[in-house]
Structure formats: C-alpha cells, structure tokens
Amino acid sequence: MKTIGIFDSGVGGITVLKAIRRALPTFDILYLGDTARVPYGTKSRETVLRYSLQVGDFLYRKGIDLLVIACNTATAYGLHEIRARYDIPVIGVIEPGAQATVALSRSGRIAVIGTSATVQSGQYRSTIQHYLPDADVREIACPMLVPLVEENWCGTDVAHLILQRYLGQLRGQVDTLVLGCTHYPMLKEDIARVLPGVTQVDSAEETARTIVGLTGVPAPGTLGTLGTTTYYMTDTSQRFAEIASSFLGESVGSIEHIDL
Amino acid sequence: MKTIGIFDSGVGGITVLKAIRRALPTFDILYLGDTARVPYGTKSRETVLRYSLQVGDFLYRKGIDLLVIACNTATAYGLHEIRARYDIPVIGVIEPGAQATVALSRSGRIAVIGTSATVQSGQYRSTIQHYLPDADVREIACPMLVPLVEENWCGTDVAHLILQRYLGQLRGQVDTLVLGCTHYPMLKEDIARVLPGVTQVDSAEETARTIVGLTGVPAPGTLGTLGTTTYYMTDTSQRFAEIASSFLGESVGSIEHIDL
Numbered sequence: 001m002k003t004i005g006i007f008d009s010g011v012g013g014i015t016v017l018k019a020i021r022r023a024l025p026t027f028d029i030l031y032l033g034d035t036a037r038v039p040y041g042t043k044s045r046e047t048v049l050r051y052s053l054q055v056g057d058f059l060y061r062k063g064i065d066l067l068v069i070a071c072n073t074a075t076a077y078g079l080h081e082i083r084a085r086y087d088i089p090v091i092g093v094i095e096p097g098a099q100a101t102v103a104l105s106r107s108g109r110i111a112v113i114g115t116s117a118t119v120q121s122g123q124y125r126s127t128i129q130h131y132l133p134d135a136d137v138r139e140i141a142c143p144m145l146v147p148l149v150e151e152n153w154c155g156t157d158v159a160h161l162i163l164q165r166y167l168g169q170l171r172g173q174v175d176t177l178v179l180g181c182t183h184y185p186m187l188k189e190d191i192a193r194v195l196p197g198v199t200q201v202d203s204a205e206e207t208a209r210t211i212v213g214l215t216g217v218p219a220p221g222t223l224g225t226l227g228t229t230t231y232y233m234t235d236t237s238q239r240f241a242e243i244a245s246s247f248l249g250e251s252v253g254s255i256e257h258i259d260l
Numbered sequence: 261m262k263t264i265g266i267f268d269s270g271v272g273g274i275t276v277l278k279a280i281r282r283a284l285p286t287f288d289i290l291y292l293g294d295t296a297r298v299p300y301g302t303k304s305r306e307t308v309l310r311y312s313l314q315v316g317d318f319l320y321r322k323g324i325d326l327l328v329i330a331c332n333t334a335t336a337y338g339l340h341e342i343r344a345r346y347d348i349p350v351i352g353v354i355e356p357g358a359q360a361t362v363a364l365s366r367s368g369r370i371a372v373i374g375t376s377a378t379v380q381s382g383q384y385r386s387t388i389q390h391y392l393p394d395a396d397v398r399e400i401a402c403p404m405l406v407p408l409v410e411e412n413w414c415g416t417d418v419a420h421l422i423l424q425r426y427l428g429q430l431r432g433q434v435d436t437l438v439l440g441c442t443h444y445p446m447l448k449e450d451i452a453r454v455l456p457g458v459t460q461v462d463s464a465e466e467t468a469r470t471i472v473g474l475t476g477v478p479a480p481g482t483l484g485t486l487g488t489t490t491y492y493m494t495d496t497s498q499r500f501a502e503i504a505s506s507f508l509g510e511s512v513g514s515i516e517h518i519d520l
Contacts, residue, residue, distance in 0.1 A: 036307045037297045042410075044497035047296045116499060147407040158404075158425065161418050237304035239376060
C-alpha cells in the first residue's frame with residue numbers, strides 16, 4: 001500500500017491528513033476538498049451521497065490504495081454506499097471516534113457535537129450503542145462552530161458565548177464529548193473552559209490511529225523517501241487555501257483545481 | 261409580462277420574492293434556490309459564475325419574462341455575463357441598493373456589509389461611486405451573519421457581540437449602511453442597537469421597487485387573479501423549507517427538487 005486518498009467537503013479534513021502524514025510520512029496522499037459545494041453538514045442525505053460518490057470516483061480513478069472519508073457528514077450518510085462501490089478499503093471517521101469514546105468514557109454518559117446532518121443521521125449514537133448498549137448519548141447540532149473556526153475567532157468572547165449556548169446544558173451531565181466534525185479540534189481549549197474535566201475525543205486523531213493499524217508503521221531504520229501530498233479542490237479561492245494552511249500549520253502550497 | 265424568475269444561492273432571496281409578491285400580486289413567480297451548493301459567498305468568482313449560469317439557464321427555459329438575481333454574490337460576480345446571455349431583462353440587487361444609498365446618504369460616508377465574495381468584488385463601492393464619486397465607502401465582510409440568521413439567533417446576546425465585532429468600528433463614522441446580503445434584513449433591529457441613527461438600506465426592498473417601476477403596477481380595479489409561486493431547490497431538506505418559511509412569514513408549501 002502506497003497511496004492514500006482523503007476526501008472532505010472542504011478543508012476541515014486537513015486535520016485528518018495532518019495526523020496521517022505524521023504517523024505515515026512515506027505514504028503519498030491525495031487530498032480532495034469539495035470546496036465549491038461545501039458545506040455538506042446543512043444538506044440532505046441524497047445531496048451529500050451524490051457529491052460523495054463523485055468525489056470518491058475521482059480519487060479511485062487516480063489509483064489510490066485506501067480511501068479515507070475525512071468528513072463526518074459524508075461518513076454518516078455515505079459510508080456504506082461508498083464502501084460497497086470500490087474494491088479498496090474505505091475508512092470513515094465515525095467508527096474510530098465511537099470506539100475511542102467507548103474506551104474512554106467511565107460513566108457511559110456521552111455527548112456528541114456535529115453538523116445538523118451528522119446529528120440528524122444518528123450514526124454516532126448507534127455506533128456507540130453498538131459497543132455500549134447502555135450508553136446515554138446526547139447529540140447536539142452546532143451549526144455556528146464551522147463558520148466560527150473559519151472566521152478564526154477561536155479563543156474570543158464570541159466563541160465562549162456560542163459554546164455556552166450549545167454546551168452549557170451538558171455541565172456535570174457527561175464525562176466524554178465527541179468532536180464529531182473535523183473543524184472542532186481547533187476549539188478544544190474553548191470547549192475545555194465551558195466543560196472542564198470532560199474528555200474530548202478527536203475523531204481525526206482516532207482515524208489516523210486506525211489507519212496506522214491497518215497499514216502498519218514502517219520498522220525503525222526502514223524509513224524510505226518522504227511521500228508527496230497533492231491537493232485537489234473544486235473551488236480554489238485564496239480563502240480556502242488560507243484556512244487549509246491554518247489547519248495544516250504550514251502552507252499547503254499549490255492546489256489543483258478540478259470540476260466535478 | 262407575466263412570469264418573473266428569481267434566483268438565489270439558497271433561501272435568502274425569499275426576502276426579495278416577498279417584496280415583489282406584495283407589490284405585484286398577479287404575477288407568476290418561479291423561485292430557484294441552489295441549496296445543494298449554498299453558500300456562494302465564500303467561493304470564487306469562477307465557481308459562482310458557473311453555478312449562476314446553470315441556474316439562469318434552468319429558469320430561462322421555463323419561459324420567464326424577467327430574471328431577478330436575488331443574491332448579492334451572484335450579482336456581484338455574474339450580472340454582466342448573465343445579462344449578456346438572455347434576451348429578457350435581468351435585474352440584480354446591487355444597482356437598486358446602491359442607487360437608494362446614494363439618495364439617502366447625506367454625508368457620503370457609507371458602509372456596506374456582505375459576504376466575503378461580495379466585498380471582494382468591490383461592486384457596491386464602484387456602483388455607489390459611479391453615482392457619487394466622492395463617496396467614502398467602507399466594505400466589511402461579515403461571514404458569521406448568515407449562519408447566525410439561519411440558527412435563528414437574531415435578538416440574542418450572541419448576535420449583539422458578533423455585530424459589535426464587525427460594526428462597532430463604524431460608530432460615528434457613517435450615516436448609511438447597505439445590507440448587502442439577503443439574510444441581513446432579519447438583523448435590522450440588532451444592527452440598530454449597535455449603530456443607532458444609521459440608515460439601513462435593504463437591497464431586497466429596493467430591487468422590488470425597481471421591478472415595479474419596470475413592469476408597472478396594475479391600475480386600481482384591474483387586478484386580475486392572484487399569481488402562483490413555484491419553488492425549485494437543488495436540495496430539499498426540511499431545514500431549508502423551515503428557513504424559507506421563516507423568511508416568507510408563512511409556509512412555502514411544496515418545493516420541487518431539481519438537479520443542476
């Protein structure tokens with residue numbers, strides 16, 4: 001296995017890419033952000049699935065060996081159909097996040113935050129309860145959080161007030177919170193101020209761990225050449241390049257524009 | 261003239277539809293919201309133009325007599341190309357808004373708020389300065405306001421804090437503020453609390469006035485049958501139907517799903 005395809009509705013999946021690249025530096029990665037049609041999280045199952053399959057087809061035709069759906073909404077609505085369509089392994093972000101949550105929660109009182117569509121799908125709840133049938137799972141749609149992160153307002157009084165509105169009700173009620181959207185890890189510190197002592201599960205990191213388990217880490221001393229990263233986006237405005245770079249922690253460099 | 265086509269990236273253009281329907285109740289209206297690909301306001305000129313022409317073609321083929329681009333971003337990036345493409349009148353929201361602004365501002369010190377793309381285009385500034393060359397026009401991108409309105413958080417402390425961040429700098433600096441996005445009229449009262457005494461220009465209302473001028477209002481006593489309104493959307497999730505109804509002030513009824 002040499003090439004990993006990662007797709008997201010936009011640039012949030014860069015957090016997954018970053019975690020995978022750190023763990024598996026010799027792999028080539030193709031990242032596709034469907035920035036022309038972002039977000040998926042406010043839209044219907046039908047639309048999300050149609051777009052996800054177009055994106056999946058593009059990456060599959062590039063000859064990838066593994067496909068990562070680095071978007072919670074696309075995973076929630078499309079994982080089964082996407083998995084059935086290709087003859088390569090397909091990994092979504094929900095299963096790894098749910099498994100880590102079950103391992104980490106002591107009380108079984110769990111909350112999941114995500115886009116409207118992810119919450120509507122109920123996929124986190126059902127996956128968590130598959131492993132822990134008695135789990136008490138609350139799901140809260142937080143549609144303001146993606147724009148908040150993209151506005152770069154993490155750490156501000158606006159972030160605090162918005163998180164209070166969404167999460168204040170959970171104080172003392174849960175011991176684990178699933179960050180069910182790839183943008184949310186940027187708000188970890190703000191969330192910790194509203195919900196001190198609550199364990200936050202980052203699905204991006206958990207997904208990277210699952211992939212490392214699947215591919216195997218190269219033995220020490222056998223590390224080959226560093227892999228390449230190629231970025232495709234359906235809209236290549238400067239704004240997306242900037243947000244992508246802030247997620248990556250360095251410039252993403254050149255982005256190839258494609259139409260789907 | 262009998263049938264008016266209105267398009268928007270999503271449901272915000274319903275504010276324009278409402279104003280037109282009130283002024284011209286006997287006209288048939290076709291409304292198309294490109295909800296599968298909403299928003300346009302964060303995307304590039306190239307993407308916005310491509311989508312706008314697909315939407316325009318769909319409505320044109322339905323046999324409309326007049327096309328209204330009820331989306332500030334689509335107007336900013338596409339008005340000239342769209343106008344050149346069809347042999348019917350095409351009205352955008354920027355020209356009517358800019359003309360009203362010039363008529364209303366006493367000091368010539370004006371601010372425009374809009375999406376990132378609308379502000380980036382500079383179309384409001386250049387149109388206002390076409391009529392009033394000495395106008396001092398500040399343009400401020402406010403990407404958090406559309407999600408705020410769609411979350412139905414108008415009138416809350418979050419709305420106040422966000423508007424303070426965007427508009428607090430304008431206090432005492434301008435006498436007129438252009439609401440350069442169809443969602444913003446829902447925030448009129450919140451804005452008035454941050455910028456008391458500043459005249460707010462609602463491009464939706466001004467556009468409806470322009471269209472009435474163009475079509476002529478039926479003479480009293482000659483009013484015929486009430487016209488019909490047909491809604492097409494590229495994503496028909498319940499969420500969009502609900503937001504559309506809240507903009508309209510009544511249920512939008514059935515929405516026809518189309519793929520573009």
